[in-house]
Amino acid sequence: MADRGFDLEGRLAALEEHDLKRALSPVDRVAERGYFAEPSGGDLPVLDSAEALVFASNNYLGLTDDQRVQDAARQAAATVGTGAGASRLVTGDTLVHRDLERQLAETKGTERALAFSSGYAANVGTIAALEPDVVFSDELNHASIIDGCRLADAETVVYDHCDAADLQARLEERVERATREGREPADESWLIVTDSVFSMDGTVAPLSAICDAAEEYGAWVMVDEAHATGLYADGGGVVQAEGLEDRVQIQLGTLSKALASQGGYVAGSSALIECLLNDARSFVFSTGLAPPAAAAASEALHVARHGDARERLWENVAHLRDGLESMGFEVWGDSQILPVVVGDRRDAIALADGVRERDVVAPAIRPPTVPEGTSRIRVVPIATHDRDDIIACLEAFQAAGEEVGLL
Template identity: 45%
Template sequence: MNERILDLFTKDALEAARANNTYRSMRLMETPESSRVKIRMPNGASQEQILLASNSYLDLANIDELKQAMAQAVLEWGTGSGGARLTTGNKTPHQELEEFIAKFKGEESAITFNTGYMANVGTISALCGKNDFIFSDELNHASIIDGIRLSRAKCFVYKHNDMADLQRVILEAEKSRAESALPAPRKLIVTDAVFSMDGDLANLPELLRVAKENDCLLMVDEAHATGVLGKTGRGLAEHYGCAHADVTVGTLSKAVAAEGGFVAGPKQLTEFLKNKSRSFIFTTAMAPAVAAAACNNLRFIDAHPERVQNLRDNVKFFCDALRREGVNVDLSPSAIVPIVIGDEAKAMQVSAKLQEQGILIPAIRYPTVAKGQARLRASLMATHTHEQLQTAASTIAQIIKKL
């Protein structure tokens, strides 16, 4: 191996990350994802932790009937799909999953991808090209940003959740096009439904209005909304009681507790993506057993809306407990509760001290959030007890006050 050349590619970046407290490493979890887990500590010992860091918001991964259903699907369908969906990989569980996603989301049709990341990248780059305009919220997820880059469309970033600024950038884009005498572009507004680091929500009713008034297509990524928002967990439109976006993207790896991503909308949209989305066409299909598990888990959510309400109740209890302890947080409309620390090094210290005391909440730092906006990102489950949440709130407050 040519170590000198490898160093030129990697060494400076790693040293800089260590110096500015943005170096990342993985922790080892020795038990399944749930509200309590065992973590391998730096000294090699295992320690039980209250997990306030999971995207498995409804804690479905450990329900016996759902685990047994997936095990049975493996026995029936094997461990892999054997090909891309357009060759030999398309199996009955894939079709059943897409049909149920469409029903659950209240859409005509759905198409699945291997990950939510692939759904965003493949959809945006299929819908738009180099002569088109995309209007993107400044806090959108990396998968949306990468999809925009791959599309080669002209990107206009608007201030976070600021509809007046969105209208401004649309008008500026139109003015620049008119002055250049270019043909009329396709126009796409794209936004997260729940912003993953702040936990706040996109203003869907206003986005629908702006999109209609300006002849834009509207795409919403419901990665952190499906299974979380709305009375029955169907997402942002159910939360607001309004119409759906033109294109709804989501993931099956968070509240649904399986793997994969999806796009839901009109039949014409999903047929288009089957023919034009490179991240759908040029990849082996997800294992049929995984598709079956995702479908079973979605059916469970559909049959147990009280699970969604339990999550909502826990978020309120935790935010109230933090405020009683003197920690400045707002009541989160989602399952994500950001506790802003500011300094990157201090955020890492708080997270490390929490872990020493049996509470796992990661420190989120630049470049995931802006410099000086480092935070603890607490994410809650429907199965956390009030005792666990009160213990976590009290411990967080004590550690922050001492630093």
């Protein structure tokens, strides 16, 4: 009988051959430092390994270890429960969810917000529920945006990364194409989708210019603030920093990065939120966000808005960027994400290994996550790193870079 299964061993061997195989390496705590197990998925060798500094986390404000955030999660678990127990539309809607959504809407300058079980679910559910005829998508948008376009069965037009002029040209081409085909382009619904901060390049989308193009052609704009929420003006994202709340129809983000929790959100008009809670399948058919996660995110957002964590983060970013560039490393981006571009994947792996040997965790990012020839180390400080931590990171990169022959 023919074997109609799957050659899993062959797939794994191919990954190994091309230096693409990844493995889990559990850590004892999520913070600016911790003890890591060997990448085998085994028990944590807490007593057998040295403590390492973490410069690869999305825990940008260091709030996973904040007592106020942890206390909020504990209180929600004790008073509301450890899980929502059902879809929000059944019995899983709680006051903890409503408090989080009220604060998100206030921070994002919108009428309402809606919490999802993940940022991935927020993107996929929103795009699919809107059912746009055409989506204009930045070429480096997150996989959840790409999958949302596929589920919506939308025609997707990809424009050059962070290039508002190319977006403008694609919009114009769409109008000209409709005219040639004897159609009225006004009959189509158009959605422009972009991340605000791109997680692998550290670049920031030119949102004002994107809004200009959208308004000229009557399109809506959807911005994923996953790597920006909590870090900019009053705890908002790039949309808030640039004062674009009235020009961006849909704002999304996650609760799992700067907000130190789990889940995602969408913020916009009351009509948008009502449509999503009825039509977004990833919301309707998912158990509601766990109350402790909602409470932790709500408290983290409060701390981000009213504390000094944002200022400490940006000070660390400036110090680290200056140090890496002064050594001769090429550092991309305009945000808290500092990709140290190496080029060759094997050199990137060697640099990451050398840094790790010096008790600094900053893994190599290589194809297929990034294009061939652009392998890099994604370096990310967090607010709770002190000055000595930043210096230790820089010294590790200096020594490892010299050892690998990159400096």
